[in-house]
Amino acid sequence: MDILVSEVGPRDGLQNVKRVMPTEAKKVWIDELVAAGVKEIEVGSFVPAKLIPQLADTAEIVAHTRRHEGVTVAVLVPNRRGAADAIAAGAHKLTLPLSVSETHSLANLRKTHEQVLEEVRAITAMLAELPEDRRPHFEGSLSTVFGCTLEGSIPDATVLRCAAALMEAGCDEVGLSDTTGYATPGEVTRLVKLVRGEVGDHAVTGLHLHNTRGLGLANVLAGLEAGITTFDASIGGLGGCPFAPGASGNIVTEDLVFMLEAMGCRTGIDIERLQESRRVVAAALPGEPLYGFIPDAGLPKGWSPASTSSENVRTFA
Secondary structure (H helix, E strand, O other), rough: OOOOOEHHHHHHHHHHOOOOHHHHHHHHHHHHHHHOOOOOOEEOOOOOOOOOOOOHHHHHHHHHHHHHHHOOOEEOOOHHHHHHHHHHHHHOOHHHHHHHHHHHHHHHHOHHHHHHHHHHHHHHHHOOOHHHHHOOOEEEEOOOOOOEOOOOOEOOOHHHHHHHHHHHHHEEEEEEEEEOOOOOOOOHHHHHHHHHHHHOHOOOOOOOOOOOOHHHHHHHHHHHHOOOEEEEEEEHHOOOOOOOOOOOEOOOOOHHHHHHHHHHOEOOOOOHHHHHHHHHHHHHHHOOOOOOOHHHOOOOOOOOOOHEEEEEEEOOO
16 A cells, blocks of 8 residues: 655744754755655745744745655645745645634634635635646645644534535645644544545545654554545654644654555655655754654664565555
């Protein structure tokens, strides 16, 4: 089974560190990720530089990443202005977050649910004016879907209403995001099934998980069993939401790739080459903690990833 590991470190990882990574270092990081076989990279966010100065060079990073054929260049956009900038820069995929916690939505985007949906409809209209071959994929991400540090648990009815509204407003898919690290395997299974029942299996293929409480990879397993085929991760586990108190740590790309390949899932990513991208990050962000068991322990003797063999390839229901 082929699984897409989407690297979100250059966006989600960097937005949560104080130091600003030099643009040239970002470009080298991107190059190393591509060399390792990463096929989708969220390279930044089109937000005002005064809010997140770490991502002020996103347009330049988009242009650089587009030089690599076969790589999907993804960005986060908070509104129609950000989407217009992303389209002008040449991004292949836009993700707009709609937090199912309205309290978090107001803290993160300063918008209510309906105001966010107005932005989604405006972006959809903007995309419809483009030639089909220049039209970016448009994902609506349900943030805090597993719980919020500001509101606590979110009623299922609110989650389903937001998911349906995103699709009705013109999104191509709905992503489920564990912004605060509240997810558990049981809730992953339940919510994937619940949201798919509302908007269709085809519209829910990706999970954005954090490892805040140590359940990141367990939640990936639950996602696999539920039929999810795309997982976000970050080199060294960098990341978190600066507008959600206590939110920290994406799942570690290196550990995720190892687990998937060890299970017989093909990612197309070379773990050993992935270490080069980690070294770029460590050099550019001295003192910033980087996590991961595989980088510390190394690969087992005789390691053979699923991507190099057609044997022992697992399929999931």
